[in-house]
Every structure is written in C-alpha cells, then in structure tokens.
Amino acid sequence: MTSNGLSRLGQRIQAPPISWLMKMALGRPQLISLAAGFTDNETLPVEETRAILEEVLGAGSNGQAALQYGTTLGDSELRELTAKELHERDGAANEASVYSPERLLITNGSQQLLYMLSExxxxxxxxxxxxxxxxxxxxxxxxxxxxxxxxVALDTEGIDLEQMRSVLDQLANDGLLPRVKMVVLVSYYQNPTGITTSLERKAGLLRLLREYEPSAGHPIYVVEDAVYRDLCFAGGDTPSALALSVPEVSERVIYVGTYSKPFATGIRVGYGVLPELLMTVVGRIKGNQDFGTANLLQQAMVQAIRTGRYASHVTRIRQRYAEKAETMCRAIREHFPSEIEWRHPRGGLYVWARLPEAVPTGLDSELFQAALDDDVLYVPGELCYAEDPTRAKPNHEMRLSFGAVPQEQIQAGIERLGNVLRRFMD
Ligand SMILES: Cc1ncc(COP(=O)(O)O)c(C=O)c1O
Incomplete structure (x- = not known):
C-alpha cells in the first residue's frame, strides 16, 4: 500500500500533550498533580445544578423544549443575557451594537469556537x-x-508591542504578511503565565495591526480569549477589547468567553462575540459540525443566571481560588529556591515559575523525571511554546495549577517539588 488513506490533517495531527499528562495523573493515585487545568472539584455546583434541572424539567416548565434540538446559533435568551452582562461589565456607555445578541454565538465550550475560528x-x-x-x-x-x-513575548501588561512590530516587519520583508490571519491573546490571568493584558495594550495592538493591514490585503483579527475573566480574586476588572470598538477597530475583535470555568466545566457552554462576516461563516461551520450546542445545558445556564445562582457561585469560587492561590504562593515562598521567579496571581488557576536557563524542565529533562519519581507533576513550560522557526523554544519554566488539587495537597505538592528543585539547583 502506498498510503494510510488519512487526510492531510489526519496525517499532520499530533497527540495532544494534555492527554498524556492526564493519563499520567489517573494511573498513579499517590501522585499530586499540579498540572491539570481543571477547576476545583469540591466547589462544583452539584446542589445548584440539581435544583436547576428540576426547575427546567419540572412540572409547569417547558421541559420538552429543553430536551429538543435547539438552534445553531444558540438559545435566544442565553444570547441576550450573555450579551447584556458583557456590555455592562465593559461599560454600559459603550456602543450597544457591538454587544448585540445578534453578534453572539453559543458554542460547545470556548474550545469549539477557537477551533472553528482556525477553520x-x-x-x-x-x-x-x-x-x-x-x-x-x-x-x-x-x-x-x-x-x-x-x-511574541509578554511583559506585565500583555503582549510586547515592540516585538510584535519587529515580527510584522520581518514577515513583511519575507512577503508573508498576506498570510497573517489573526493574533491570539489570552487576555485575563493568562494560561499559563497569569498575566492580564491592559486595555491600553489591547488598543495599541489594534492600532498596530491596522498599519499592516494594507500590505496584508485583508483584516488581521484579534482573538481575545477571555475564559478566565470571571475568576478574578484581586484587583478590578479590565474592559475587553470590544470596549475599544470605535469604527476604525470594530469588526476586528473576536471575543471568546465561557461558562465552563466559572460555573461547571462539565456543562461546557461557551460563547463568542464575532464581527458580522465571521458570525455568518462560523455559524455555517457550526451548522455543519453540530447544528447547535446541547439545548438542555443552555437551558440550565439560563436558569442559573436568571435565578442569581450563577452570580453567587462565582462569588464563592473567587474566594476559594484566592485561598488556594495564597496557599500555593506561601508554600512556594517556603520551599522553592529563591532564584526561581514567579508572581502571585490575581485570578485564574495558574502560577508560572521561571528557573535559571541552565535548569531544563521539559518532558525529557532529569528534573521532570525526578519530580515524577517523587510523585509530583507539573506542566513543562516548553509545551506552552509554539513551534516557531524563528526562535529556540525556552525549556526552563513550569506551569503550576492550584485549580483542581485539593487545598491540603497544595502544600505537600509544592514541598515535594521544592525538594526536587533544591536537589537540581543547589
Ligand atoms: C485559555 C483557554 N481557552 C479556552 C479553554 C477552553 O475552555 P472551555 O472549552 O471549557 O470553555 C481553556 C481551557 O482550559 C483555556 O485555558
């Protein structure tokens, strides 16, 4: 046989590193995983969801509708509630048309939207x-x-605009600007570094891209992946890039949100605000993929929001993550060598630790193996770097998550990891 019959995509696709890391954790009950980006198990809203489903399906409700197919773009009430909440958070004085429910698409987790955008x-x-x-x-x-x-590297305010300019200049020199389609920011408590992009930085980026669009010959979109926005526990909220949608930048921002992280990862309802053209095209792709996110789950989210259960749950988990982050940071201070750089997060699920460059943390490193031998798992920083032919991949960092690991294991996990780090760095 001359071929395995797979499509080009089927041949290109690689095993996601996340499955490997998850399998590793499942097979070893004694392992403390600081790797999983899961949410806190103990605070998942079991009671609330039971009550919500009872209300959605109970006598006097329209349970049949919830158990029927919905529409491709999503439940109209969920679209309205989500658009209204986003508008209020960004500032009610902002241009209302940007937050129209007509521009809001409900997806199967935000992951589906990211995937459809790439398509x-x-x-x-x-x-x-x-x-x-x-x-x-x-x-x-x-x-x-x-x-x-x-x-493009990050500093404390978000993506580095000087480096962005030089990357764009280089692409222009190589005649590659027409191939540049989008810039992706994980703009709140970034996965993996915890950095939040300032509004000024988002504005600067949109202005900069605008300069290069004539040579690109098409719009260069900014995807603002805001999935951790609700998980803030210190400092205030920052408006999204949609709040900058004055005429010259409107139709360039794609906002990606989710109810997965702030309510229940198992409910997995996500959403996006898209420019008109992309709303049409991505809506068609979704039509081909699943013609609508599970209706029951959307109805559950509507009920959670309508009854105020969503808002009180978010308040509760913010407090919870604040405590877990504090426990992790206290343990890091106590057990990690002082040369390691890290920052106390203000939201999200992660602490990013940077070791001296001479100490590799990658999947093939002795340090990663030693941590596994001592039953503690982290995400090697190298996994979070793209295959970018213009630079070598850094290999001396690690992502630590306080999301899923129970409070009492955070201290023990960091202590184990700290002991391994000291062996390698002393
Ligand atoms: C940055 C980021 N975006 C998107 C997602 C996908 O989340 P979901 O599909 O559950 O909304 C995740 C999940 O970990 C994430 O970390």
Whole structure:
C-alpha cells in the first residue's frame, strides 16, 4: 500500500500533550498533580445544578423544549443575557451594537469556537501570532490545520508591542504578511503565565495591526480569549477589547468567553462575540459540525443566571481560588529556591515559575523525571511554546495549577517539588 488513506490533517495531527499528562495523573493515585487545568472539584455546583434541572424539567416548565434540538446559533435568551452582562461589565456607555445578541454565538465550550475560528480563517501555511508562551491546547488545533505560528513575548501588561512590530516587519520583508490571519491573546490571568493584558495594550495592538493591514490585503483579527475573566480574586476588572470598538477597530475583535470555568466545566457552554462576516461563516461551520450546542445545558445556564445562582457561585469560587492561590504562593515562598521567579496571581488557576536557563524542565529533562519519581507533576513550560522557526523554544519554566488539587495537597505538592528543585539547583 502506498498510503494510510488519512487526510492531510489526519496525517499532520499530533497527540495532544494534555492527554498524556492526564493519563499520567489517573494511573498513579499517590501522585499530586499540579498540572491539570481543571477547576476545583469540591466547589462544583452539584446542589445548584440539581435544583436547576428540576426547575427546567419540572412540572409547569417547558421541559420538552429543553430536551429538543435547539438552534445553531444558540438559545435566544442565553444570547441576550450573555450579551447584556458583557456590555455592562465593559461599560454600559459603550456602543450597544457591538454587544448585540445578534453578534453572539453559543458554542460547545470556548474550545469549539477557537477551533472553528482556525477553520474559518486559516489555510495550511497561513500564520497566526500568539503570545509566547500561550494556551497549549489551541497550539495543537492550529498545528493540525497546517498553520504556522509566531510567538511574541509578554511583559506585565500583555503582549510586547515592540516585538510584535519587529515580527510584522520581518514577515513583511519575507512577503508573508498576506498570510497573517489573526493574533491570539489570552487576555485575563493568562494560561499559563497569569498575566492580564491592559486595555491600553489591547488598543495599541489594534492600532498596530491596522498599519499592516494594507500590505496584508485583508483584516488581521484579534482573538481575545477571555475564559478566565470571571475568576478574578484581586484587583478590578479590565474592559475587553470590544470596549475599544470605535469604527476604525470594530469588526476586528473576536471575543471568546465561557461558562465552563466559572460555573461547571462539565456543562461546557461557551460563547463568542464575532464581527458580522465571521458570525455568518462560523455559524455555517457550526451548522455543519453540530447544528447547535446541547439545548438542555443552555437551558440550565439560563436558569442559573436568571435565578442569581450563577452570580453567587462565582462569588464563592473567587474566594476559594484566592485561598488556594495564597496557599500555593506561601508554600512556594517556603520551599522553592529563591532564584526561581514567579508572581502571585490575581485570578485564574495558574502560577508560572521561571528557573535559571541552565535548569531544563521539559518532558525529557532529569528534573521532570525526578519530580515524577517523587510523585509530583507539573506542566513543562516548553509545551506552552509554539513551534516557531524563528526562535529556540525556552525549556526552563513550569506551569503550576492550584485549580483542581485539593487545598491540603497544595502544600505537600509544592514541598515535594521544592525538594526536587533544591536537589537540581543547589
Ligand atoms: C485559555 C483557554 N481557552 C479556552 C479553554 C477552553 O475552555 P472551555 O472549552 O471549557 O470553555 C481553556 C481551557 O482550559 C483555556 O485555558
């Protein structure tokens, strides 16, 4: 036989590193996993969801409708409630048309939207610019589409605009600007670094991209992946890039949100606000993929929001994550060598730790193996970096999550890891 019969995508696709890490954790009950990006198990809203489902399906409700197919773009009430909440958070004075429910699409987790965006915008050989490091599951989706990726470093305010300019200049020199389709920001409590992008930085990025659009010959979209926005526990909220949607930048921002992280990861309802053209095209892709997110789950979210249970749950988990982050940071202070750089997060689920460059943390490193031998797992930083041909992949960082690991194991996990780190660094 001359071929295995797979499509190009089927041949290109690689095993997602996340499955490997998850399998590792499942097979070893004594292992403390600081790797999983899961939410806190103990606070998942079991009681609330039971009551919600009883209300959605109970006598006097329209249970049949909830158990029937819905529409491709999503339940109209959920679209309205979500758009209204987003508008209020960004500032009620902002242009209302940007937050119209007509522009809001309900998806099966935000992950589905990210995937559909790569299908709607990218052909093999097209270029996506991401933060360096970034959310590694999306890197897998982009890679499977044959997309090329360029990483741009982050500072404390978000993506570095000077480096962004030099990457764009280099692409222009190489005649590759027409292949640049989108820039992806994980803009709140970024996965993996915990950094939040300031509004000024989002505005600067949109202005900068605008300068390059004439040579690109098409819009260069900014995807604002805001899935951790609700998980803030210190400092205030920052408006999204939609709040900048004055005429010259409107139709360039794609906002990606979710109810998965702030309510229940098992409910997995996500959403996006899209420019008109993409709303049409991504809506068609969704029509082909599943013609609508599970209706029952959407009805459950409507009921959670309507009854105030969603808001009180979010308040509760913010407090919970604040405590867990504090426990992790206290343990790091106590057990990690002082040369390791890290920052106390203000939201989200992660602490990003940077070791001296001479100490590799990757999957093949002795340190990763020693941590596993001592029953503690972290996400090697290298997994969060794209295959970018213009730079070597950093290999001396780690992502630590306080999301899923029970409070009492955080201290023990960090202590184990700290002991391993001291062995390697002393
Ligand atoms: C940055 C980021 N975006 C999107 C997602 C997908 O989340 P969901 O599909 O559950 O909404 C995740 C999940 O970990 C994430 O970390």
């Amino acid at each position: 709607a915008l990218c052909d093999p050989g097209d270029i996506v610019i991401v933060e360096d490091p970034t959310y590694f599951v999306f890197l897998g989706a982009l890679q499977s589409h044959g997309t090329e990726i360029r990483g």
